Amino acid sequence: MSAAGQQARDAGPTVRVLLADDQHLVRTGFRVILEVEDDIEVVGEAADGERAVTMTRATRPDVVLMDVEMPGMDGLEATRQIVADGPGAPAVLILTTFDRDDYLFAALRAG
DSSP, rough: HHHHHHHHHHHHHEEEEEEOOHHHHHHHHHHHHHHHHHEEEEEEEEEEEEHHHHHHHHHOOOOEEEOOOOOOOHHHHHHHHTTOOOTTTEEEEEESSOOHHHHHHHHHOOO
């Protein structure tokens, strides 16, 4: 790491991020975009909701970037379970390319 990068890292906290999306290429793209930032650390990747919940509990990220549609447990149910862990649970940012109001309202209800 460069001296400038180390100074930026020392200047403030690092945001720890977990990526949850069933498409490997999407997760890789987000990882590449996020890892160039000195104050963001990608702590893991999950290809389905169940793994996202398990990894969230194991890695304790600050933020989970969550896809809505994934095989098995979808992102909405995974969000419900993550948020249900109560205080200290990470923020969940729902990502989707679908223009569906029902996903929007379900995501808001999930927390």
